[in-house]
Amino acid sequence: MRMVDWKTRPISRRSALGAAAALGAVGVGAAAGRPDAAEHAGSGAMHDGGTASMHGGHGENRVVGEVDHSRNGFDPAEILTDFDYGEIKSDENGRTVREWVVTAVDKEIEIAPGVFFPAWTFDGRIPGPALRCVEGEHLRIVFQNGSSHAHSMHFHGIHSARMDGVPGAGMVNPGEDFVYEFDARPFGCHLYHCHALPLKRHIHKGMYGTFIVDPDPDRHPEARDAALGRRHGTPENAGWQEFVMVMNGVDTNFDDENEFYAVNTIPFAYFDKPIRIERSRPVRVYLVNITEFDPINSFHLHANFFDYYDHGTTLTPTLRTIDTVMQCQAQRGILEFSFADFEPGLYMFHAHQSEFAELGWMSHFEVV
Amino acid sequence: MAKSWIWIALPVAALVAVLAFLLIGRPLAPLTETAPPVEEVAVETVDLEPGMISLNVRADGSGPVTIAQVQVDGAWRMFSASPSPTIDRLGTARIDIPYPWIEGETHHVLLLTSTGVGFEHTIDVALPRHAMNGESLFRLALIGVLLGFVPVAIGLLAYPAIRAAGQNVVHFMLALTVGLLLYLFVDTIGEGLELGAEALGRLRGTTVVWVAAGLTLIALLAVGRRGGKAPEGIRLAFFIALGIGLHNLGEGLVVGAALATGAAALATFLVVGFIVHNVTEGIGIAAPLATRERPSLAAFAGLAALAGLPAMVGVLLGTGAVNPYWAALCFGVGAGAILQVVIEVAAFMMRQGGSGVLVAPAGAAGVVAGLVVMYTTALLV
Numbered sequence: 001m002r003m004v005d006w007k008t009r010p011i012s013r014r015s016a017l018g019a020a021a022a023l024g025a026v027g028v029g030a031a032a033g034r035p036d037a038a039e040h041a042g043s044g045a046m047h048d049g050g051t052a053s054m055h056g057g058h059g060e061n062r063v064v065g066e067v068d069h070s071r072n073g074f075d076p077a078e079i080l081t082d083f084d085y086g087e088i089k090s091d092e093n094g095r096t097v098r099e100w101v102v103t104a105v106d107k108e109i110e111i112a113p114g115v116f117f118p119a120w121t122f123d124g125r126i127p128g129p130a131l132r133c134v135e136g137e138h139l140r141i142v143f144q145n146g147s148s149h150a151h152s153m154h155f156h157g158i159h160s161a162r163m164d165g166v167p168g169a170g171m172v173n174p175g176e177d178f179v180y181e182f183d184a185r186p187f188g189c190h191l192y193h194c195h196a197l198p199l200k201r202h203i204h205k206g207m208y209g210t211f212i213v214d215p216d217p218d219r220h221p222e223a224r225d226a227a228l229g230r231r232h233g234t235p236e237n238a239g240w241q242e243f244v245m246v247m248n249g250v251d252t253n254f255d256d257e258n259e260f261y262a263v264n265t266i267p268f269a270y271f272d273k274p275i276r277i278e279r280s281r282p283v284r285v286y287l288v289n290i291t292e293f294d295p296i297n298s299f300h301l302h303a304n305f306f307d308y309y310d311h312g313t314t315l316t317p318t319l320r321t322i323d324t325v326m327q328c329q330a331q332r333g334i335l336e337f338s339f340a341d342f343e344p345g346l347y348m349f350h351a352h353q354s355e356f357a358e359l360g361w362m363s364h365f366e367v368v
Numbered sequence: 369m370a371k372s373w374i375w376i377a378l379p380v381a382a383l384v385a386v387l388a389f390l391l392i393g394r395p396l397a398p399l400t401e402t403a404p405p406v407e408e409v410a411v412e413t414v415d416l417e418p419g420m421i422s423l424n425v426r427a428d429g430s431g432p433v434t435i436a437q438v439q440v441d442g443a444w445r446m447f448s449a450s451p452s453p454t455i456d457r458l459g460t461a462r463i464d465i466p467y468p469w470i471e472g473e474t475h476h477v478l479l480l481t482s483t484g485v486g487f488e489h490t491i492d493v494a495l496p497r498h499a500m501n502g503e504s505l506f507r508l509a510l511i512g513v514l515l516g517f518v519p520v521a522i523g524l525l526a527y528p529a530i531r532a533a534g535q536n537v538v539h540f541m542l543a544l545t546v547g548l549l550l551y552l553f554v555d556t557i558g559e560g561l562e563l564g565a566e567a568l569g570r571l572r573g574t575t576v577v578w579v580a581a582g583l584t585l586i587a588l589l590a591v592g593r594r595g596g597k598a599p600e601g602i603r604l605a606f607f608i609a610l611g612i613g614l615h616n617l618g619e620g621l622v623v624g625a626a627l628a629t630g631a632a633a634l635a636t637f638l639v640v641g642f643i644v645h646n647v648t649e650g651i652g653i654a655a656p657l658a659t660r661e662r663p664s665l666a667a668f669a670g671l672a673a674l675a676g677l678p679a680m681v682g683v684l685l686g687t688g689a690v691n692p693y694w695a696a697l698c699f700g701v702g703a704g705a706i707l708q709v710v711i712e713v714a715a716f717m718m719r720q721g722g723s724g725v726l727v728a729p730a731g732a733a734g735v736v737a738g739l740v741v742m743y744t745t746a747l748l749v
Binding site: 060061062063064065111112113114115116117252253259260267268355358359360 | 434436437438439442443444445446447448453466467480481482483484485486
């Protein structure tokens with residue numbers, strides 16, 4: 001409850017000083033004998049600016065200390081680009097198969113400097129491995145449950161009911177395993193997550209990851225160049241700087257509200273250690289929102305605009321020239337932009353829910 | 369003789385053995401190893417200076433508690449902790465948070481421990497700690513004197529009137545004293561319990577209020593009846609003044625804290641209310657002197673000072689950051705002192721007018737009038 005009307009405060013404060021002097025009794029809490037008081041009251045609204053210039057902008061909105069990434073077993077700087085292409089094999093019918101082995105692990109994660117969270121993970125990291133394949137390939141995901149709870153991998157993609165990774169189809173008990181098998185379609189930027197119940201708990205504990213299906217250029221003659229730029233392993237794709245960003249939150253005290261927000265889990269990670277970008281090469285961000293508890297999350301880029309491909313399932317942008325995009329939970333998309341001809345320097349990007357930004361989802365690109 | 373010595377040593381040895389078994393043998397370890405740590409953090413005092421929020425916090429738990437991160441108004445903030453962010457059981461730390469807090473507004477602080485548990489504290493109205501100089505001290509002292517000494521002295525002015533009145537009026541006035549003291553007792557205990565509840569759970573702030581009240585009551589009864597005689601006349605008036613003085617110390621703390629945390633706008637109402645309220649206290653002190661020879665003026669001044677000046681001390685202390693635990697203890701002592709006087713005044717009346725004096729018309733009316741007057745005038749505060 002606000003007991004004082006801040007809009008009229010500077011005026012009422014000054015008039016209160018006069019009254020205080022007259023009464024001879026009121027002045028204690030007001031300004032009697034405090035040379036700095038009137039100045040302080042009057043300049044209240046300007047404090048932020050003053051502090052900002054003294055401490056280098058945003059400097060004091062941060063977490064204190066550093067996360068031990070090696071103890072966690074994953075580093076947000078590496079998670080940005082460590083696409084997991086699995087292993088190409090031939091199955092018993094001689095058909096080519098792309099195969100991954102993913103293991104569920106219970107693990108204590110240092111979720112922010114000095115704050116430890118009893119997480120459930122895929123392969124000991126949050127987000128789990130960014131599985132990347134090409135449209136039309138046959139996929140096998142061998143899921144081993146090394147956790148103390150039943151889990152599953154539910155892929156956002158096209159597959160049969162048996163492969164859905166939900167209670168009754170592909171739920172895996174501790175110590176057991178299951179092979180999810182389907183064809184890679186549609187192309188786009190997708191995700192997978194555990195679909196065990198209670199769903200909210202299994203998601204916010206950390207069981208999710210990115211699932212990227214690159215378009216097959218041969219199937220898209222009408223937009224072959226765009227498809228080549230997206231398909232990994234081509235010279236056209238090599239020109240791009242690609243990053244995976246999973247917008248997530250962590251509820252450390254289990255009150256169904258997130259204490260920390262971030263892309264790729266660790267708050268302020270890319271604020272302190274900016275993501276390096278070469279001006280000469282275009283940028284592509286695979287953006288996934290898996291934030292639990294809050295209806296939406298968003299991505300806002302400073303000083304620049306981007307084209308957006310919702311779900312990544314098209315080769316022409318679904319939104320052009322925007323600088324902010326919002327996603328509900330499980331919504332995802334591809335952002336494409338360029339810093340060519342820009343002045344080198346630090347360019348912010350963050351959630352444009354100020355609340356999320358100040359709780360950790362605040363980052364920098366360092367354009368060189 | 370030798371045998372009885374063994375029966376002291378044996379229980380002590382047995383106790384040591386059991387404690388050693390629990391602490392060294394750790395038979396309960398399997399129970400506690402998997403249990404999540406229990407943590408509690410209480411903010412005891414808040415200190416605001418331009419651009420800086422400082423908190424004194426006390427921690428409790430199954431092990432040391434580490435303050436890992438700090439939020440202000442829903443944003444993670446830079447902070448420093450001294451002597452250390454890791455606080456032992458019942459230990460304290462000072463948390464300094466550079467923050468552009470805004471005068472007159474509400475701010476929310478959240479302390480997040482290493483286990484991810486958050487402890488919230490709300491600064492209802494942010495006001496800077498005022499630098500104490502001669503002028504502000506004088507002003508505070510003036511408020512204190514107006515709150516306590518002045519009204520008690522005014523009440524004592526009624527002494528000649530009480531003295532001139534008949535037996536029934538004296539009984540009525542004494543019963544009025546009992547009534548007003550009963551009101552103060554309930555009020556003091558209530559304030560104490562409220563503050564005690566703010567202290568860290570293990571410190572049992574609310575229990576401390578009752579224990580302090582009990583100990584004070586017993587001690588003052590014993591001192592008052594030293595020599596085998598219950599206090600009467602000027603000695604009884606002295607104890608009444610002492611009890612009221614301790615109550616007013618607590619009252620002063622509350623007023624001082626209110627002035628420091630934003631109720632400054634109410635200061636005039638507060639002072640007017642307390643003056644009306646506390647005049648009755650002066651009458652209460654005067655009542656047991658009615659049947660005696662008139663004491664000296666110096667004695668009256670002393671009684672007024674004893675009952676009234678602690679309010680001034682309270683105001684001065686209260687404008688600083690008050691630790692709720694010590695404040696609760698203070699209220700407990702005050703309540704005990706008041707209860708002692710209730711007992712002694714009632715005993716005095718019974719010696720004078722028989723055991724039924726308090727339920728006789730004059731007595732009953734006095735008690736009721738005391739309670740009603742105190743409640744009614746408290747509405748002004």
